[in-house]
Structures are given as C-alpha cells and as structure tokens.
Amino acid sequence: MEAMREPLPATIRITGYKSHAKEILHTLKEKYFKEIQDLEVDGQKIEAPQALSWYPDELAWHTNMSRKILRKSPLLEKFHQAIPPNLLHILILDMCAAPGSKTAQLIEMLHADMDVPFPEGFVIANDVDNKRCYLLVHQAKRLNSPCIMVVNHDASCMPRLLVEQNGKKDILFYDRVLCDVPCSGDGTMRKNIDVWKKWTTSNSLHLHGLQLRIAVRGVEQLAVGGRMVYSTCSLNPVEDEAVIASLLEKSEGALELVDASADLPGLKYMPGITSWKLMTKEGQWYSDWSEVPTSRHTQIRPTMFPPTDQEKLLSMKLERCMRILPHHQNTGGFFVAVLVKKAPMPWNRRQPKLRNKEATSFSEGAQAEEPPAEEGDGETPTEGHPCNSNAPENPPEPEAKKDGVCGPPPSKKMKLFGFKEDPFVFLTEDDPVFPPIQAFYDLSPDFPKLNVLTRTHEGKKRHLYMVSKELRNVLLNNSERMKVINTGVKVWSRNNDGEQFGCAFRLAQEGIYTLYPYIRARVINISVEDVKILLTEENPFLSRLGxxxxxxxxKLEMGSIVLRYQPDPNDPSAPQCPIELCGWRGKTSIRAFVPRNERLHYLRMVGVEVFRDKQGKKEGGAAATQEGNTEGQEEPGQEAATEQEGSDTEQNGSAESKTSDSKDV
Known part of the structure; x- marks a missing residue:
C-alpha cells in the first residue's frame, strides 16, 4: 500500500519504425539523457534514465522524473501499458483498443522492416465507444499504416468475419488476440486519484460477467494454435484468475494457460493465486458459491469463485498467470494471462458441420460460436441474445461486393446504431484516375492498383487511400456487418490546378513510406543539410539546396516530388535511417509538405534543437512552427496542394479528438 500511495514514475517509450526508433534512441542517449543527468528540479534530484530490462532493443526507459515535469514534453508512457503487446509476436485483433497506446505498439511490430510496404499481417482494433474510436484513429494515424482497421462493436459480440480464399468463403480466425478488458482499475491508484474515492468491492462483481463474455468471444475468434492475452489493470482475483478459471473450465481442454515469463526476461511478477474470497459492500465474506444466500445470486455468480474440485484446479495451472505489483519495479498494478488454443471450442466440436473450412452458411457459423449457457449461469450470450450481432438477417452467404463498394447501404444505417461513415470504394485497375498518375510518377508495374480506395461514390475523388490486400479482402466480404470507422493510409490528395503540371494528384506525407517503393520518377536525393533547410524554411529557393x-x-517540371535522404554508412555522425518527405517543386523555389509533428521529429533526428518558448510556441526555424499543410503563396498550384483537414467530407471518419493519453517519443 505504501507503493500505491507514491506517484507513478515516468517511463519513456520510443515509437516508430525500427530504423527511425534506433536513430531517436541514439539521439536521446547521446544528448538528452546526458543533459538531464544529476539535474535538480523543484528540489527533486533527477537520476539518469535506465533502460527497462524486459523491453526489447532498449526502446523503453525508466526515470524518477515526476509526471508534472514531463507533462510539458511528449515523452511519457506508462510502464504497465507496454506489457501486454510484447507477449504477442504478431497481433491481429485488439478487442478493447481505445485509447490506442497498445494498438500503436502492435502496428510498430508489423512494420519492423521498413522495406516491406505491405506486411502480410494486419491489426483490427475495436472499441465499443464510438467517440473513443476516433481517439483510437488519432493514435493509429501517427504510424501511417495501411494494415490497421478501426471498428466499432461490442467486444462481447464481435461479429464473425469472412474472407475469400481460393474462390471460397472461409471464416476469419485470428492468430493473435489482445483482450484488455474493462476493469475496476484498482491497480491504477498511483496515477488515478479518483480510484481511492470511488473504488468499492461491488465494482468487480459488476464487471466480471462482461469480462468473461469478452474473453469467451476472444477465444472463439482465435485460430487453433493462436494466442490470446487477457489483461487487466486490476489486482482483484474476481476480475483476473476467476475469469481465466471459468474460461478454462468452459473450454474442456481446448485452451491452455502458458508460462510467458521467458518472453519478458527481467520483469518481476508474482504468480497467479488459486484461492480467494468475495466480499460484499456490506463487509460480508464468501469463500464458496454454496455460502451465498439466494438473495445475492443476481450479484454473485458461481464463476467468481475458484473451482472446488482441487484436481481440476491444479490442472488449470493458474500460477502461470502474471501479477505485476507496484512495489516490485515501481510500476502500476497489472494482471496478464496468456492462453493458447489447442483445439476448437467444445460448442464447435458438437456441431461437426461447422468445422468445415468452407463457410457455406454464415448464419450457421454465427450460431456455432455461441457457447451454451450453463444452468444458472447467464455469463455468455446465447443464440437469442439481443447483442448477437453475428447472424445476418438473410441466411444465405453474402457475396463479396462486385463493384468494390464497402459500406452499409441506406437500409442498414439505422440497424447499425447510427453508423454514418462514408463508404470505402475500391478503384478498378482501369479507373481513369490511374493513367495520369502512372505517367507522372512512373509507377512500377507491380503497383497494387486494386488496393487503392476512395471515400465517395460521386463527384471528384479528393483523396486516395491504400490498404493491404488482406484488409481489402476483409472489407469486400464483410461490408454489411462491420462498423468500420477508419482504415487505410492516405497516399494522394487532389490538386485542383495540378492538371496543368501533368497530374491532378499530389503525394501525401502520410503514405509516402507505403508508396515510395513503387515510384520511379519525381525523386530528388537530398543531404542532411538539405533536410534542415527544407524543414526550417517555408519556401527556400532552389539555389539554397546543395x-x-x-x-x-x-531537371524536373513543376509539381509534386519526393525528397529522399539516403544514409551514408561512412558518416556515423549523420542519421543512419532513410528519410522521405513529400514536397512541391515550384518555379523558383521548393517546399516540403510535412505535418508539424513529423517536422519536429525529423529536425530532432538531424540534430536541430526544437523547444517551447514561454508562449508555448515551438522554436527551431520558421517552418518548424507551421503545420506543414498550409498553403504557400509564391508558386502556382501550391494553394491547391494544401490539405484542409477538418473541412474534408472524405476524411477518415469524422473530426478526431485532439487529445491523447499517449506520451510516446
């Protein structure tokens, strides 16, 4: 309890693709960490940051600086929030994803190799709260990945999806699932003061059923051989071991609780417990379901207690659960359990037809995934459950959209609880938008045109987005039962005057790392000094470049360009990772179209000091204070090349929240 009363220390986590992350790590170690060592702020002596022993590649660091000191700088990431994703080598389904810190880590892992623009995996990030989904989009967009889809569903009723394989419809089972369920949050007392005032013993009793339903739905959607991580920021066994024990009992041997300690060397934790009691808000204790009076049966369920059969209890190996306690490594409280699916769930095995690889009837599949409710146990949804969104209205298997349009038809909007997102319209290979783009940028023959989409049926296409072929498959085959909030990365934006320069679409910085491998023209190789000039001056003359x-x-005509820095291995003092910037080649000048946060990121990477003045403005060059998407006034076409985020009817979803609890570097 003494540790709980101490403020939670700050932890710095370095985000981004691996080569950029390593460059930022080098800058932090060689410059910033040395500068803050042995400093004293408000009477607090600042110790040198230490790398977290269990986090890979020294990409997370621990410091005794208070949150108050670090709140002014985007460097704070809670230590315990970094634990669950590292237990998953490749994560696909994040069931309760908002606000998105863990989802961001999952995307980073998919893009560990920057030379692969479209990793084969993808992340489907879900949250039940529509508003929090936009916060999730805001977090995910920072990583500019074509392999992320944000959806809005009740996690306990996640719809079963179909994908097309070899001309047949198969049910989509996920290789990895993160089940970070809603919880009472009693492990967050160090950072969330309200928990001290609002916590009651009944919180866990109210949440247990929901947590179990979400966990059941998670393992139902998990592929055989796949892994699911169940986690909470609570230390109450009713929310932790009780859920795992009930899940293992329902699985009848289909699930195994595994020891994940080898995945996190250096992490201190306590093993899971096998015995616990329940306390009501009146202070009454119960150690077994048989002791609970009938009047309490609606609040207290049998699944909240440990199994009475000791042999069964021992076979579950609940000690393999991980309890991270605050006083062990100066963290928050956290619970983690890793489950491996060894066989189909028992309610699937009882209906052999549903084990066929071909999903001949979606409605049959939906029914199969619903576990039968145990007598006296209302914890899992049944076929008639009002939240069972898996079964479509029409039993026949739906066809993939032939016209490439993904999104609910008008008749579905009310049935999807106010779902009003713009459709996802995939372009065909012979779409008239491609020839001028192909000629202007000299796209390589293997450019995946079928992965390009827009967000409007009619009128001019304002923005073009790209997704991976795997997400395209998901979108085309599940448009009427998925509430998709956002997917894809923007690669081109319309320039109203661009046709006079040969192409109506300019490159978008968001998708440059996805698009660059296919571009064979309009590329200018630049030096470190050129990077500094382009990011600190708004419209430098061409003569300012090297x-x-x-x-x-x-040699290039006016229009959109790629500005590429290629690292020199013979110059260790220069950044050792490639940098690609979108720009505009004007008549006499050149401009980089890079959003402000990315400008600051690249400026720090090349050694330019960026800091806040007393008015809260960032300094480090005139252009460093600009958003990077405001129009220039000198060159023709620059105004048209401007992005007007926020007024765009084709935006990713709708207006996004500008706040986030993520404090990543």
Whole structure:
C-alpha cells in the first residue's frame, strides 16, 4: 500500500519504425539523457534514465522524473501499458483498443522492416465507444499504416468475419488476440486519484460477467494454435484468475494457460493465486458459491469463485498467470494471462458441420460460436441474445461486393446504431484516375492498383487511400456487418490546378513510406543539410539546396516530388535511417509538405534543437512552427496542394479528438 500511495514514475517509450526508433534512441542517449543527468528540479534530484530490462532493443526507459515535469514534453508512457503487446509476436485483433497506446505498439511490430510496404499481417482494433474510436484513429494515424482497421462493436459480440480464399468463403480466425478488458482499475491508484474515492468491492462483481463474455468471444475468434492475452489493470482475483478459471473450465481442454515469463526476461511478477474470497459492500465474506444466500445470486455468480474440485484446479495451472505489483519495479498494478488454443471450442466440436473450412452458411457459423449457457449461469450470450450481432438477417452467404463498394447501404444505417461513415470504394485497375498518375510518377508495374480506395461514390475523388490486400479482402466480404470507422493510409490528395503540371494528384506525407517503393520518377536525393533547410524554411529557393539536389530539381517540371535522404554508412555522425518527405517543386523555389509533428521529429533526428518558448510556441526555424499543410503563396498550384483537414467530407471518419493519453517519443 505504501507503493500505491507514491506517484507513478515516468517511463519513456520510443515509437516508430525500427530504423527511425534506433536513430531517436541514439539521439536521446547521446544528448538528452546526458543533459538531464544529476539535474535538480523543484528540489527533486533527477537520476539518469535506465533502460527497462524486459523491453526489447532498449526502446523503453525508466526515470524518477515526476509526471508534472514531463507533462510539458511528449515523452511519457506508462510502464504497465507496454506489457501486454510484447507477449504477442504478431497481433491481429485488439478487442478493447481505445485509447490506442497498445494498438500503436502492435502496428510498430508489423512494420519492423521498413522495406516491406505491405506486411502480410494486419491489426483490427475495436472499441465499443464510438467517440473513443476516433481517439483510437488519432493514435493509429501517427504510424501511417495501411494494415490497421478501426471498428466499432461490442467486444462481447464481435461479429464473425469472412474472407475469400481460393474462390471460397472461409471464416476469419485470428492468430493473435489482445483482450484488455474493462476493469475496476484498482491497480491504477498511483496515477488515478479518483480510484481511492470511488473504488468499492461491488465494482468487480459488476464487471466480471462482461469480462468473461469478452474473453469467451476472444477465444472463439482465435485460430487453433493462436494466442490470446487477457489483461487487466486490476489486482482483484474476481476480475483476473476467476475469469481465466471459468474460461478454462468452459473450454474442456481446448485452451491452455502458458508460462510467458521467458518472453519478458527481467520483469518481476508474482504468480497467479488459486484461492480467494468475495466480499460484499456490506463487509460480508464468501469463500464458496454454496455460502451465498439466494438473495445475492443476481450479484454473485458461481464463476467468481475458484473451482472446488482441487484436481481440476491444479490442472488449470493458474500460477502461470502474471501479477505485476507496484512495489516490485515501481510500476502500476497489472494482471496478464496468456492462453493458447489447442483445439476448437467444445460448442464447435458438437456441431461437426461447422468445422468445415468452407463457410457455406454464415448464419450457421454465427450460431456455432455461441457457447451454451450453463444452468444458472447467464455469463455468455446465447443464440437469442439481443447483442448477437453475428447472424445476418438473410441466411444465405453474402457475396463479396462486385463493384468494390464497402459500406452499409441506406437500409442498414439505422440497424447499425447510427453508423454514418462514408463508404470505402475500391478503384478498378482501369479507373481513369490511374493513367495520369502512372505517367507522372512512373509507377512500377507491380503497383497494387486494386488496393487503392476512395471515400465517395460521386463527384471528384479528393483523396486516395491504400490498404493491404488482406484488409481489402476483409472489407469486400464483410461490408454489411462491420462498423468500420477508419482504415487505410492516405497516399494522394487532389490538386485542383495540378492538371496543368501533368497530374491532378499530389503525394501525401502520410503514405509516402507505403508508396515510395513503387515510384520511379519525381525523386530528388537530398543531404542532411538539405533536410534542415527544407524543414526550417517555408519556401527556400532552389539555389539554397546543395549542388547535387539543385541539379536534380532543375531537371524536373513543376509539381509534386519526393525528397529522399539516403544514409551514408561512412558518416556515423549523420542519421543512419532513410528519410522521405513529400514536397512541391515550384518555379523558383521548393517546399516540403510535412505535418508539424513529423517536422519536429525529423529536425530532432538531424540534430536541430526544437523547444517551447514561454508562449508555448515551438522554436527551431520558421517552418518548424507551421503545420506543414498550409498553403504557400509564391508558386502556382501550391494553394491547391494544401490539405484542409477538418473541412474534408472524405476524411477518415469524422473530426478526431485532439487529445491523447499517449506520451510516446
């Protein structure tokens, strides 16, 4: 309890793709960490940050700086929030994803190799709260991945999806599932003061049923051989071991609780417990279901107690659960359990037809995934449950959208609880938008045109987005039963005057790392000094560039360009990762179209000091204070090349929240 009363220390986690992350790590270690060592702020002596022993590649660091000191800088990430994703090598389904800190880590893992624009895996991030989904989108967009889809569903009733394989419809089972369920949050007392005032023993009793339903739905959607991580920020066994024990009992041997300690060397934790009692808000204790009076049966359920059969209890190996306690490594309280699916769930095995690889009837599959409710146990939804969103109205298996349009038809909007997102319209290979783009940027023949989509049926296409072929498969086959909030990364934006330069679409910085491998023209190779000039000056003259870059720019016509820095292995003082910037080649000047946060990121990477002045503005060059998407006034076409985020009817979903609890570097 003494540890609970101490403020939670700050932890720095470095995000981004691996090469950029390593460069930022080098900058932090060689510059910022050394500068803050042995400093004293408000009477508090600042110790040198230490790398977390269990986190890979030294990408997470622990410091004794208070949150108050670090709140002014985007460097704070809670230590315990970084634990669950590292237990999953490749994560696909995040059932309760908002606000998105863990989801961001999952996306980073997919893109560990920057040379692969479209990883084969993908992350489907779900949250039941529509508003929090937009916060989730805001977090995910920072990583600019074509392999993330944000959906809005009740996690306990996640719809079963179909994908097309070899001309047949198969049920989509996930290789990895993160089940970070809603909880009472009693492990967050160090950072959430309200828990001290609002916590009661009944919180866990009210949440247990929901947690179990979500966990059941998670393992139903898990592929045989796949892993699910169940986690909470609570230390109450009713929310932790009780859920795992009930899940293992229902599985009849289909699930195994595994020891994940080898995945996190250096992490201190306590094993799971096998005996616990329940207390009501009146202070009454119960150690077994048989002791609970009938009047309490609606609040207290049999699944909240440990199994009475000792042999069965021992076979569950609940000690393999991980309890992270605050005083062990100066963290918050956290619970983690890793489950492996060894066989189909028993309610699937009882209906052999549903084990066929071909999903011949979606409605049959939906019924099969619903476990039968135990007598006296209302914890899991049955076929007639009002929340069972898996079964469609029409039993026949739905066809994939032939016209490439994904999104609910008008008749479905009310049935999807106010779902009003714009459709996802995939372009065909012969779409008239491609020839001018192909010619202007000299796209390689293997450019995946079928992965390009827009968000409007009619009128001019304002933005073009790209998704991976795997997410395209999911979208085309599940448009009428999925509430998709956002997916894809923007790769091109319309330039109203661009046609006079040869192409109506300019490159978007969000998707440059996805698009660049296919671009064979309009590329200018630049030096570190050129990067500094482009990111600190709004419209530098072409002559301000180095001789080599200047000569390349003079050969190009006006219009959208790629500015690429290629690291020199013979110069260790220079950044050792590639940098790709979108820009505009004007008549006499050049401009980088890079959002403000990315500008600051790249400026720090190349050694330019960026800081806040007393008015809260960031300094480090005129352009560093700009959003990077405001129009220039000098060159024709620049105004048209401007992104007007927020007024765009084709935006990713709708207006997004500007706040986030993520404090990643």
């Amino acid at each position: 001789d080599d870059a200047h000569a390349q720019a003079k």
